[in-house]
Amino acid sequence: MGKRIVIVGAGAVGGYFGAYLTRAGEDVILIDPWPEHVETIRRQGLSLTGMTDEETMTVPLRALHVTELQGLSREKAVDIAIIATKSYDTAWATLMIAPYLAPDGYVVSAQNGINEERIAAIVGWGRVVGCMVGNNFTVDLYEPGQIRRTMPRSPSVYSLQVGEVHGRITPRIRELEKILAAVDTISVTTNLWGVRWSKLCVNGMRNGVSAATGLGGNARDAHDQIRKVVIHLAGEAVRVGEALGYELEPFLRLEPNQFLRASDGDAQAMAEVDASLLAGTKGSVRSNLQRPSMAQDMEKGRKTEIDEINGFIAAKGAEVGISTPTHAALTQIVKDVERGVLSAKPENLFPLLP
Incomplete structure (x- = not known):
């Protein structure tokens, strides 16, 4: 069975990740506190546009309101929790999803700023992975259920980099690299902090x-x-x-x-x-x-x-x-x-x- 991926924060970055991962066949759930956005996704899917016609699509997605999170206790455990909230929401987002993690599940910070230490304070350093979203990965949630990309995708520039906090190359970081390759060009870094x-x-x-x-x-x-x-x-x-x-x-x-x-x-x-x-x-x-x-x-x-x-x-x-x-x-x-x-x-x- 595939990994259960939950994305906490279905804004521009989280929604974009979720759409491309779902399109690639991954088991994805979006969680967001904006009711209108969640209901729009449920009703008509998440619509993406970019700087080329190929980037225009509408993807059906499973989206939950924050208040519905408890329902996950009756479902498959979360293997990968991607935090895509604002940095100031990191602690509550991590606390909220932590009880639903699988025993070997982990949390990925795909945010602005440096939040790994905040996440580790809740789930422990062994369950934290970093994902740096590149400078050419600029997206905008401009209406409920509507995300646009405002810089071009490029096969020669890594838009995403993932890394372990200790800098080693592990099986799970290679697995995450393979999963997130559906979103954009990606590499593994041994220099997460740099x-x-x-x-x-x-x-x-x-x-x-x-x-x-x-x-x-x-x-x-x-x-x-x-x-x-x-x-x-x-x-x-x-x-x-x-x-x-x-x-x-x-x-x-x-x-x-x-x-x-x-x-x-x-x-x-x-x-x-x-x-x-x-x-x-x-x-x-x-x-x-x-x-x-x-x-x-x-x-x-x-x-x-x-x-x-x-x-x-x-x-x-x-x-x-x-x-x-x-x-x-x-x-x-x-x-x-x-x-x-x-x-x-x-x-x-x-x-x-x-």
């Missing part, structure tokens, strides 16, 4: 900036002043990651040291990073509809993950004695926009210009 922090650098330079400015991905990176703030955020995050001892990996087509040198005023590095960010706004690299998840949350009036991304970087910086004034300031600005003290506009970040 991969996680490298992705956090990207989220730290994108999500909060778009939330504070109201700018989509292309407009954000094309804005001359905002792009300078973005580069400074990247440099601070790289410096913290290195101080924590992580082996950072290239991100956004550049080496981490290029962002660090650019933020420190190295003219050549600044030109390289500047050109790379601008190149990402051209052609079919990114749809003009693309908006980071935090900007989507801001637009929809939901709580953002600013504390779990930029606030987390600032907190970790404080632990190792690395100053992160840009991340700390951005965290406060996003909170002010959340509360309506500020409106989202580029001028909010001009005081952060180095």
Whole structure:
């Protein structure tokens, strides 16, 4: 028999995973707290669109309301629980699904931020696996039962990376790789923590900036002043990651040291990073509809993950004695926009210009 897979959080990422896994014949159940979304999926399936016609589909899925979870006690145990909620919902989502895990079942974090420690505090380190969702895997739940992908699928770029927290290659990580290959291109990493922090650098330079400015991905990176703030955020995050001892990996087509040198005023590095960010706004690299998840949350009036991304970087910086004034300031600005003290506009970040 196949693995029973439960995805807690049927938003953009969780729903996308669920649709492709179900289409591949996997035994999948979605669990979500948004009643209208669950009912839409039950009534007419989950509809996906992308940047090609081949990505347009509607997939019938089994979806449960959070309040119906207890019914799983009378069913096959959960082999793989994928947490795809917001980072601030990690603890309750893990607590909720933990009683239904099979004896050898485990929990996969497919989220922004670094949440493995929160999950391990509930189920133990031996039942935690990481799944890094790549920078080109940008999806948007824009209506109940409707998800769109706003950056192209690419067979030459890994959209997903899975890894054990201890870095070893295990049979279960190979099995998970094979299962998730139905979703997108995937690889196994022996450097989960370095991969996680490298992705956090990207989220730290994108999500909060778009939330504070109201700018989509292309407009954000094309804005001359905002792009300078973005580069400074990247440099601070790289410096913290290195101080924590992580082996950072290239991100956004550049080496981490290029962002660090650019933020420190190295003219050549600044030109390289500047050109790379601008190149990402051209052609079919990114749809003009693309908006980071935090900007989507801001637009929809939901709580953002600013504390779990930029606030987390600032907190970790404080632990190792690395100053992160840009991340700390951005965290406060996003909170002010959340509360309506500020409106989202580029001028909010001009005081952060180095």
